[in-house]
Structure formats: C-alpha cells, structure tokens
Amino acid sequence: MGKQTGFMEYKRQARKEREPSVRIKDWKDYTAPMTETEIQIQGARCMSCGVPTCHSGMEINGVTTGCPVYHLIPEWNQLVYEGKWKEALERAQEKNNFPEFTGIACPAPCEGACVLGINEPPVAIRTIERSIIEKGFEEGWVVPKPPKKRTGKRIAVVGSGPAGLAAAAQLNQAGHLVTVFERNDRAGGLLTYGIPEMKLPYDIVKRRVELLEKEGITFVTNTEIGKDYPVSKLEKEFDATILCGGATVHRDIQVEGSHLKGVHSAMDFLQANTKSLLDSELKDGNYISATDKNVIVIGGGDTGTDCLATAVRHNCKSLTQFDIYDKKGSVRDRETNPWPQYPIIHRVEYGHKEAASKKGDDPRAYAVMTKKFVGDENGQIKEVHTVNVRLRFDENGNRYREEIPGTEKIWPADLVLIAIGFSGPEQGLLDQLKIERDANSTVKAEYGNYHTNVDGVFAAGDMRRGQSLIVWAINEGREVARECDRYLMGATDLP
Structure with missing residues (x-):
C-alpha cells in the first residue's frame, strides 16, 4: 500500500500542534491542520505488508491492539497517497460512522499494531483519518442520507x-x-x-x-x-x-480527608468547565476554578492530562500530577510488551507540554501514593500527604505496592482532582x-x-x-x- 519505498523515504509526521505557550491562552483546538501534500506523504509511508494488523481489533493481555471497528486503513492510506480523497472518504466511513471522533480522541491502537512500527515510527493513521473526514466536510461530500423508506418500528x-x-x-x-x-x-x-x-x-x-x-x-x-x-x-x-x-460512576479515592472542600472528581471539574465555557465563555462562573491555586491531579491517564490542560488555562499557581506507576521507558520492552501489543511507553501528551510551558518542566511525579488529605479550620484542603511506592509480588504472584521508608512528602494543595477512572x-x-x-x-x-x-x-x-x-x-x-x-x-x- 502507499508508495513502495515510502516508508524508507519519509519520516513520520503527525498533526501539528500550536505552540504551547500560545495555545494555553485560549480554548481553541490545540492542533493545526497539515497540507494535503504533507498528508499524502504520510499515506505513502503505509507498507505493502503481507498481513496488515492495523485494522484487526483485538485485546492482548487486556489491552486493545488494532482497530476495533476494522477500519480499512491500508486502503484509505493508498487512496490518500494517490490524491483520491473522495474514494478515501467512502472507505473511511464504511466501517466507522464517526471518523472525526476517532481521528481526534482515540489513542490509536491501530498505530500500535502497525507493521512499520516494529522497527520505525508507525504510520500516522489517526492524523490521516482526521484529514480525510475534514476534507469530506470541507468539500461538501458529507451530506445527510435519510433512508428511502421507514419500517414504522x-x-x-x-x-x-x-x-x-x-x-x-x-x-x-x-x-x-x-x-x-x-x-x-x-x-x-x-x-x-x-x-x-x-x-x-x-x-x-x-x-x-x-x-x-x-x-x-x-x-x-x-x-x-x-x-x-x-x-x-x-x-x-x-x-x-x-x-x-x-x-x-467515578472511582473514589479511599484516603482520609477525601470529604474536604476542594477535592473533586475529574469529571465534575471537566464537565462544569465545558458547560460554562459553551454557555458563557466562563463568564457565568458556574465552574470549579483553578485560578491562582496549587492544583494536584491524582491519576496518570488521559482524563488527568485533560485536567492539567484545563487548569493551566485557568492560570493555576502550581500544578502536579501523581502517577502511581514508575516512569516508563521511551521504547517498548520487546520481552514484556512485544509488537503488536499496544506500546506501553512514556508519552508526553498535550497537557504535559502545556503544563511544562507554564511550570518549566513535566508536571508528573511517579510512583506516588496518596496517604491523606489535610484541611484547614474551615474544612478546605490545604495539604496532600504522599509516600513513594514500588511494585512487589507475593508468593502467589499477586501484585502489591510497598511503601518506601523516608519518601514521605507534604504537598501544598488548594484544589485536588481525582482522575483514577470509573x-x-x-x-x-x-x-x-x-x-x-x-x-x-x-x-x-x-x-x-x-x-x-x-x-x-x-x-x-x-x-x-x-x-x-x-x-x-x-x-x-x-x-x-x-x-x-x-x-x-x-x-x-x-x-
């Protein structure tokens, strides 16, 4: 698929990002579109792999690899490279009703299963997908198609x-x-x-x-x-x-002081912010403000990252994200995380870059377990007490986390956001x-x-x-x- 030698000639380029120090001043899309030529070059990187795995959605060790909607990825990569955008759109919509959603907010397990990704950065599948559907809307190719007849059901x-x-x-x-x-x-x-x-x-x-x-x-x-x-x-x-x-239903953190004012679930924080933003551009004040506050985000996933990006735009005073896991390596471990498994690696996402543009470095603290929240005389959160941990296994092979003596720490906090899943x-x-x-x-x-x-x-x-x-x-x-x-x-x- 693509150009026969494209994967050797061209480097991976994903959708561009606006400068972090600029984009944190607004609520607009943090990315910027690429040119048609740039996208076509990315399509050219798709290999003529004998058995493509990018479109074969499955779960390996509980983690998704490949595309669960069985997207016709090699086909629309080829069509984009050839400049056949309308045909690429037809392929992109054949298996997926909403390529614009997955092209923006999917973690792209398809890229984790890309054959090229064994030895080189994978094809920028998500970027190409978003470009195809946006081209479709721009050209007026995406139009309502009501059914010709109704069943009455x-x-x-x-x-x-x-x-x-x-x-x-x-x-x-x-x-x-x-x-x-x-x-x-x-x-x-x-x-x-x-x-x-x-x-x-x-x-x-x-x-x-x-x-x-x-x-x-x-x-x-x-x-x-x-x-x-x-x-x-x-x-x-x-x-x-x-x-x-x-x-x-979000998971609650089972530690002392979780009832204190200023401790919120991540979704309460994000949902209120979006509603106020859409209703009044935050002028109504009906949201949880991080302005001038020391903010702690507990949870290292995507939701936690979204909290970072939101708090930065509120102009918080300080910002730290707790991750209970150790910092991962920059490349996949071929023994424990072989291809085509989704690569479990260290990633620097948009919110981390934005927090670093304000704070000066990555906001994450690794292998950190929250021990308790401490409030002031008015019941308002003022401190988070933590300890570092390491992963251990008992005699039955069950995992547990062992606290490391001497790593106790007290963090100032005015706002704590719990982002540990649902x-x-x-x-x-x-x-x-x-x-x-x-x-x-x-x-x-x-x-x-x-x-x-x-x-x-x-x-x-x-x-x-x-x-x-x-x-x-x-x-x-x-x-x-x-x-x-x-x-x-x-x-x-x-x-």
Whole structure:
C-alpha cells in the first residue's frame, strides 16, 4: 500500500500542534491542520505488508491492539497517497460512522499494531483519518442520507455518547424511527462534556448531531430516563430500547480527608468547565476554578492530562500530577510488551507540554501514593500527604505496592482532582428496568448479542463493557444496532 519505498523515504509526521505557550491562552483546538501534500506523504509511508494488523481489533493481555471497528486503513492510506480523497472518504466511513471522533480522541491502537512500527515510527493513521473526514466536510461530500423508506418500528436509545450515536445512525439507516435521549442539555455524552474543548471542539460534535437530525433521528435532551421520562412510558411507546448510558460512576479515592472542600472528581471539574465555557465563555462562573491555586491531579491517564490542560488555562499557581506507576521507558520492552501489543511507553501528551510551558518542566511525579488529605479550620484542603511506592509480588504472584521508608512528602494543595477512572454505570435506571448485572455492576449482555434479560432491551458501550475507548463504543453501537434490527425484523442487512 502507499508508495513502495515510502516508508524508507519519509519520516513520520503527525498533526501539528500550536505552540504551547500560545495555545494555553485560549480554548481553541490545540492542533493545526497539515497540507494535503504533507498528508499524502504520510499515506505513502503505509507498507505493502503481507498481513496488515492495523485494522484487526483485538485485546492482548487486556489491552486493545488494532482497530476495533476494522477500519480499512491500508486502503484509505493508498487512496490518500494517490490524491483520491473522495474514494478515501467512502472507505473511511464504511466501517466507522464517526471518523472525526476517532481521528481526534482515540489513542490509536491501530498505530500500535502497525507493521512499520516494529522497527520505525508507525504510520500516522489517526492524523490521516482526521484529514480525510475534514476534507469530506470541507468539500461538501458529507451530506445527510435519510433512508428511502421507514419500517414504522420505534427505538429508544438512552445516551448520546459514541455508542448511542452509532446505534442510532445504523438503525436509522435501516429505516426505523429512532429517538435518542440525553440527560444533559447538549447531545454527545462524554464527547461533549468529558473531553475538553481544545481537544475535541464541540462544533465537531454538534456538526455530526445536526447531520443525524437531518437524516431523521430525534434527539431529546435535558431528559433522564427513569426520572424525567418514566420507564413505563418508554416501554409503552417504543418497540425496543438500547441502553448506552456509559460508565459514569467515578472511582473514589479511599484516603482520609477525601470529604474536604476542594477535592473533586475529574469529571465534575471537566464537565462544569465545558458547560460554562459553551454557555458563557466562563463568564457565568458556574465552574470549579483553578485560578491562582496549587492544583494536584491524582491519576496518570488521559482524563488527568485533560485536567492539567484545563487548569493551566485557568492560570493555576502550581500544578502536579501523581502517577502511581514508575516512569516508563521511551521504547517498548520487546520481552514484556512485544509488537503488536499496544506500546506501553512514556508519552508526553498535550497537557504535559502545556503544563511544562507554564511550570518549566513535566508536571508528573511517579510512583506516588496518596496517604491523606489535610484541611484547614474551615474544612478546605490545604495539604496532600504522599509516600513513594514500588511494585512487589507475593508468593502467589499477586501484585502489591510497598511503601518506601523516608519518601514521605507534604504537598501544598488548594484544589485536588481525582482522575483514577470509573467503576461502572449508574444503577438507578437499571434497577427500575430490572436489568441483570455482572460482578462489576455493568449490564449483563453478551458481546456480539447485546440482549439483556429484559425482552426488547439491549445494552452496549461502556454501560455493558465498563470504561473503554471511543472506538470500542462505536464498535458496540454498530453491533447492537444489527442485533436490535434482527430482533425487530427477524433478519438484518446491517453489518
């Protein structure tokens, strides 16, 4: 694929980034587009590998490698290199309803499985994907395509994140009448309120939602099923229901003082900021401010990084991110993390660069365990007490963390953001529907089947599988649509 010798002639170039010291002064996309020629050169790096693995989504040791929606990556890389952008768009949309979302916010397990990545930096797949869909919108090639006929079947989709949107898009194309319920005031789920504006601009989400509306999908916002809209009404008015509410219950940190004022979940911080930003450009003050505060972010993942980037834009006083793991190496360990596994390596993401532009160095502190929070006489957080840890294994091979004597430290803190992941979906609606759950509190529904124990009720995405990737949500949204269509019609043509 691509140019026969392209991988030897050209170096990897991902989407450009604006200068950190400049971009932290606004909330605009922190990246900048590349030229068509630059993108075509990146497409040329795609090898003629005999057995490409970039498009074969799977999990190895619990970590995703390759693309879960089985994107036709080598094909659209070739077409981009040849300048056949419209044909590349057709391929990019054949397996993925929303290339703009994965092209921005997916961690790109496809690149981790790229054959070129064995010895060289992998093909810049995510950058090419985003460029294809943006070119499609710019040229007017992405247009509403409502179904030619309707079946009369009515389907409720609960939740408008990537799983819900994908399910709705597929079922609408099958001719069903789809209504998507969203409890927030804007559709998009965590695409809208979980990913900051400078990383995934809301206009991109809104553009897609408006396109889906023009295709015939109904969106009902500010409506929580089981609270604003009775379950009995849902069962009466719809032929089937698909639950795509996500895994939104954040994990709490079990340490002394977690009740103090100034200790917040990362999602509370990010969601309030985005809503205030979209409503009033932060003028209404309805958000958790980091301005002039010593900020501690606990958790080393993407959500923690988003908190860094947001706090920097608030003009915080200081900023530190605790990572309980040791600092990783800059290249994959070929013994413990061989290709095509997703490379577990040290990464410097956009938020780290932005924090460093303000603070002077990387904000992360590694192998740090939080021991307790200490507040002042008014119950406001003022200190975080920590100790360094090292990983150990007991006689049964179970991992545990051993505290290192003499590494205790006290950190000044005015704002602490907990970004240690999510424990599962909220249980209220599931209780009302009498949905069976597994040991992790997620909905019990077999992958590939998606039927719950309640007739006519399906579940997909994070609500079923637990906290996961956008691309897995799209995968499950597409698949649950297929099974729901089969349930309603006795057969299905959906992929």
